[in-house]
Amino acid sequence: MRLDGFGLFVDNIGIMIKFYRDVLGFEIKELETVGHVYLIKDDTLFLMYPRKSFERMVSRKFEYLKGANAHFEIALYVDTFEEVDKKYHEVISKGAKPLLEPTTEPWGQRTCYILDPEDNIIEIGSFNRPFRS
Numbered sequence: 001m002r003l004d005g006f007g008l009f010v011d012n013i014g015i016m017i018k019f020y021r022d023v024l025g026f027e028i029k030e031l032e033t034v035g036h037v038y039l040i041k042d043d044t045l046f047l048m049y050p051r052k053s054f055e056r057m058v059s060r061k062f063e064y065l066k067g068a069n070a071h072f073e074i075a076l077y078v079d080t081f082e083e084v085d086k087k088y089h090e091v092i093s094k095g096a097k098p099l100l101e102p103t104t105e106p107w108g109q110r111t112c113y114i115l116d117p118e119d120n121i122i123e124i125g126s127f128n129r130p131f132r133s
Contacts, residue, residue: 005038005044006046006074007047008047008048008049009049009064010048010049010050010051011051011118013036013037013049015117015118016048016116016118017048019095019096019116019117020048022094023096024041025041026040026041026046027040035050036049051064067119068099068119069119070121072121073120073121073123074120074122076122076123076124076125077124077126077131078124078125079126079129079131080126080128081104081126081128084110084111084124085102087124088101088124091114091124096114096116096122097114097115097116097117098113098114099113099121100113108128109125109126109127110125110128111123112125
């Protein structure tokens with residue numbers, strides 16, 4: 001088995017598509033009018049489904065958190081500490097909600113956290129070197 005992608009169940013797919021495309025730079029792989037959307041970021045598949053559609057498909061109802069969703073994070077990497085700060089301020093100016101300003105952690109990583117429009121946690125971090133070095 002190999003990892004194929006990561007799925008996110010959402011309330012408002014239109015708002016979420018715009019955020020991930022316009023704020024974070026994900027590439028949409030199909031029309032926005034379909035019931036679900038596949039996005040690509042750095043060769044990683046990211047699937048987005050409306051919660052109601054998924055519930056109909058599996059004939060089951062689910063409970064959803066209100067507020068910051070701390071069940072998982074989406075981690076994005078940049079090559080330098082300066083890029084962490086720059087990207088943090090850039091995405092905040094485009095509508096991301098701040099969660100933790102850029103901080104250099106004791107283990108040597110500079111990291112920050114933002115929230116998407118439905119309060120999923122996104123980390124932007126760096127160890128001050130290219131990811132694949």
